[in-house]
Amino acid sequence: MAKHSEHSEAVVSHEEHHEHHYTPTSHFLVVFGFLMIMLFATVGAAFVDLSKVVPIPGLNIIVMLLIATVKASAVVLVFMEVRKGTRLVWMWAAVGFVWLPTMLGILGDYFTRNWTTARPW
Amino acid sequence: MSVETLHGEPVQSDDPHQAFAVHYKERKQQDESYIVGMWTFLVTEIMFFGALFLAYIVFRNIWPGELSEISREHLNVKLGFINTLILLTSSLTMAMAVQSAQRKIEGRVYFFMFATIALALCFMGVKFVEYSKKYNENHVPGPLFHYVAEGAETKATVAGVEVVKTEGSTEVAHEAEHGRKFSLEPVKGSATSSAQHAEIFFSLYFIMTGLHGIHVILGVLVMLIIIVMMWFKSPLVADFMPIEMTGLYWHFVDIVWIFLYPALYLAHPDLQKFLHG
Known part of the structure; x- marks a missing residue:
């Protein structure tokens, strides 16, 4: 048993030299600044009629949602620390964004249905 | 003090940041299990909110002009902007709380957790202002729902x-x-049909933002529980992992709002309303 204790202490003191690697505050502040800029970009994209520049209907909402995706990616990678995650963590973080378009694609079938007017309350 | 595992590694340590349960090979594996488990839950949440976004996309596609008009008339872009600002800031404070927990600076953990809770309550306060206005205007879907398109x-x-x-x-x-x-x-005109369409819009608005609001409230409760447990020196929160898990959840709640804001509020905004209303 004494042998085990020694072994344990050795491991602990060894581990102490390898403290948990935390993300420096400066990284969080940079990402926060980026998110703020992107927030203003989102509102800006809402007020400028982009379809006048490039004739694509609904371009504004597409641009706004693309900016939202960039913002979400920044949060996932740095705030949620996926950037430093293991491969398994990377995979799990990614599958959400694979399954979601899959579901949207499959259930997008609703677009092709005939609609009847529902009775109100 | 240690117990030998099948792999001959210690499971207990005086440092809670190094200890791990008997069925893990090493501390790193335990951390990974926590994070992957949380992400699995978050993926189900992505699908959960994703279905509502799909419903919104479908209805926006059916009545594009009408729904954006309702959004422009009745959703306050400015309040939505303030709430986005609040929630993004709360994500920063939460990330700082997790970092402080990893660095074992207890005072800072308390500070950033309370800051996150305060920001969450500010968010809910703004939400309350928005909801009460809609309640007073009878825009809550149900038997008392009342909507007349402008001029009709x-x-x-x-x-x-x-x-x-x-x-x-x-x-x-x-x-x-x-x-x-x-x-x-x-x-x-088509007052009845536009009232029906408005009711669908407000149904989606209340379900999506309401569900998000419930997530915010649950996040606050989880943070309060962790703070109380930390205060009473519970061994369950001696490790930084519970705070890191709360952080993952909180950032997810933030991400949902990042998409809700442009989808609901900025669909067809009015610059004058944003500046003066």
Whole structure:
């Protein structure tokens, strides 16, 4: 048993030299600044009629949602620390964004249905 | 003090940041299990909110002009902007709380957790202002729902008396508040259909933001529980992992709002309304 204790202490003191690697505050502040800029970009994209520049209907909402995706990616990678995650963590973080378009694609079938007017309350 | 595992590694340590349970090979594996488990839950949440976004996309696609008009008329872009600002800041404070926990600076953990809770409560306060306005305008879907598109004239039957009303009249809403039965029929245009479409819009608005609000409240409760457990020196929160898991959840709640804001509020905004309303 004494042998085990020694072994344990050795491991602990060894581990102490390898403290948990935390993300420096400066990284969080940079990402926060980026998110703020992107927030203003989102509102800006809402007020400028982009379809006048490039004739694509609904371009504004597409641009706004693309900016939202960039913002979400920044949060996932740095705030949620996926950037430093293991491969398994990377995979799990990614599958959400694979399954979601899959579901949207499959259930997008609703677009092709005939609609009847529902009775109100 | 240690117990030997199958792999011959210690499971207990005086440092809670190094200890791990008997069925793990090493501390790193335990951390990974926590994070992957949390992400699995978050993926189900992505699908959960994703279905609602799909419903919104479908209805926006069916009545594009009408729904964006309702959004422009009745959602306050400015309040949405303030709430986005609050929630993004709360993500920063949460990330700092997790970092402080990893660095074992307890005082800072308390500070950043309380800051996150305060910001969450500010968010809910703004939400309360928005919801109460919609409640007062009878825009909550249900038997008392009342919506007349701007300029549309309707013939309202209030307690058996037939009157013709235009938008802006408060009498119908007043009667509705007092629980009397009333019905609205269109005189011209498509007031009924636009009222139905508005009800669908507000249903989606309340379900999506309401569900998000419930997530915010649950996040606050989890943070309060962790703070109380930390205060009483519970061994369950001696490790930084519970705080890191809370952080993952909180950032997810933030991400949902990042998408809700442009989808609901900025669909077709009015610059004048943003600046002055």
